[in-house]
Amino acid sequence: MGILSLFTSCSGRKEKLVKKEGSALNEFEVEKSKFYLDADTLGNIVSFNKGNDTIEICTKRFDIAAFERHKKDHENSSYVKYTEIVSNDTLINYIKHKAPNNVEYAIIKHPKESYLSYESIYYENGNIKSEKTYGPGNGMLIGISRYYSIDGELQREVNEDEGYSFTFKQLMSLLDEKGMCFPKDVDLDYRYQINKIIGEDGLKTYFVIYPLSDETDLTITVSGKDGSIIDEHRYQHQYY
Structure with missing residues (x-):
């Protein structure tokens, strides 16, 4: 053994x-x-x-x-x-x-x-x-x-999934459909992010950050209840 x-x-x-x-x-x-x-x-x-x-x-x-x-x-x-x-x-x-x-x-x-x-x-x-x-x-x-x-x-x-009817597996399928393919890597680049966020109204969401290029990231907020996309936008990545 x-x-x-x-x-x-x-x-x-x-x-x-x-x-x-x-x-x-x-x-x-x-x-x-x-x-x-x-x-x-x-x-x-x-x-x-x-x-x-x-x-x-x-x-x-x-x-x-x-x-x-x-x-x-x-x-x-x-x-x-x-x-x-x-x-x-x-x-x-x-x-x-x-x-x-x-x-x-x-x-x-x-x-x-x-x-x-x-x-x-x-x-x-x-x-x-x-x-x-x-x-x-x-x-x-x-x-x-x-x-x-x-x-x-x-x-x-x-x-840890209490209140999230839209499961992690469903979330990853949604991201794949949108071309936001997360690597299955233990040392994942810090620009790939998935977080659980609870809003002021108690709404439970997933907040996802995905790098589109060296300069641009895409962020989306996904409802933890039904998987609907609440917000989506691109922004320039800031280097310090």
Whole structure:
């Protein structure tokens, strides 16, 4: 298994079920769970037993000793990282952040043919801290984000797509139709941006920036409710 054995399996403890914010996983949460199982890196996914209103806690752990033994690709006083590409062409970054009085570990996975990146953050003791899915560009959160206690117990879940009936997948199809084709690149140029914006009237929208040339960008605002284009214009890109 090599470095992909950085994790251990579930503990057998059961705790009260954390109340879910949505009744079902959206398509990106399902895809995320499939990816973890296929990669065989995180052991068992947290499973809910709705019959007796309990949750079986899975302690997802980062193998710190294995990380420290591995050859590092980059290291300085605050940051350590190495990278590998697994058989399905998924790029994986293993990271150690060394802030004053705080050490955290991270694993960031980016499948080759995907707009999405999957981030797992770990406490200094190796227990899972959070799991998030990011869209392309400026770190827009997608799907279900999970947050854990320092003991590795699930504390809360956040549906990052709440209020967005027009899904991320539909948005990317719309952009493709308009010729705004986002590269599936983990190191995407900063001029490619997708953000979720909530207006003063509470309207949830996507705000997209797309480079047309070295000098010109196109911006569009898309309704998160029905996918209609609310605003669109070009502007000259400013260099400083």
